[in-house]
Amino acid sequence: MREIVFDTETTGLDPVQGHRLVEIGCVELLNRFPTGKTFHRYLNPERDMPAEAFAVHGLALEFLKEHPLFVTVADEFLAFVGDAPLVAHNGYFDLNFINAELERASKPVFGRDRIVDTLMLARRKHPGGSNKLDELCARYRVDNSRRTKHGALLDAELLAEVYVELIGARQAMLGLAAAGAEAMLDAAGLSLRVRPAPLAPRGSDGERVAHDAFVGTLGEKSIWQDYR
Numbered sequence: 048m049r050e051i052v053f054d055t056e057t058t059g060l061d062p063v064q065g066h067r068l069v070e071i072g073c074v075e076l077l078n079r080f081p082t083g084k085t086f087h088r089y090l091n092p093e094r095d096m097p098a099e100a101f102a103v104h105g106l107a108l109e110f111l112k113e114h115p116l117f118v119t120v121a122d123e124f125l126a127f128v129g130d131a132p133l134v135a136h137n138g139y140f141d142l143n144f145i146n147a148e149l150e151r152a153s154k155p156v157f158g159r160d161r162i163v164d165t166l167m168l169a170r171r172k173h174p175g176g177s178n179k180l181d182e183l184c185a186r187y188r189v190d191n192s193r194r195t196k197h198g199a200l201l202d203a204e205l206l207a208e209v210y211v212e213l214i215g216a217r218q219a220m221l222g223l224a225a226a227g228a229e230a231m232l233d234a235a236g237l238s239l240r241v242r243p244a245p246l247a248p249r250g251s252d253g254e255r256v257a258h259d260a261f262v263g264t265l266g267e268k269s270i271w272q273d274y275r
Contacts, residue, residue, distance in 0.1 A: 072200030
């Protein structure tokens with residue numbers, strides 16, 4: 048199953064009022080795993096950049112003027128997306144902007160049924176709490192330390208990790224992997240053998256104390272803390 052996780056940055060909140068896309072970032076997932084294929088473009092909005100929008104993403108008009116218009120990358124974007132479902136956080140906001148740009152470029156628009164809205168998924172799974180992307184990253188231990196401002200490709204990469212956690216796909220895949228390993232052993236006429244008694248630790252008491260002290264220096268968020 049192929050899915051595209053995407054995010055956009057814009058000059059404002061409403062394309063009907065003349066606001067435009069300034070950045071689009073897409074990440075390809077295949078069977079819920081990132082393939083490493085991405086689509087990322089900065090776009091010339093052909094208009095001014097309001098201060099409120101600049102404060103969110105930091106993209107100045109002087110920078111964006113050096114980049115292409117959406118119409119010149121529309122075919123490449125559509126080819127990358129193909130017919131895959133589109134995964135986005137508050138996805139109908141992004142969809143409205145993309146469809147406005149596609150209409151302006153005389154290209155077919157996307158139907159609302161293409162959108163998988165992770166904000167709606169998060170609200171159902173975690174009602175009553177904040178479900179902003181940063182909060183979901185913290186909840187699922189996704190490292191978002193690079194996210195000092197909004198950026199379409201970085202946010203799409205973070206959302207791809209959050210999405211897999213949000214729908215429980217990672218745990219399901221781990222379970223399938225374990226089941227697959229057992230099936231392979233059965234097919235080969237082999238079986239797992241369990242030791243009647245565990246092996247005695249080979250490290251000395253001093254080495255174990257030294258190792259525990261070293262793990263303590265790795266920080267509270269280190270995965271090795273779970274094994275102390």
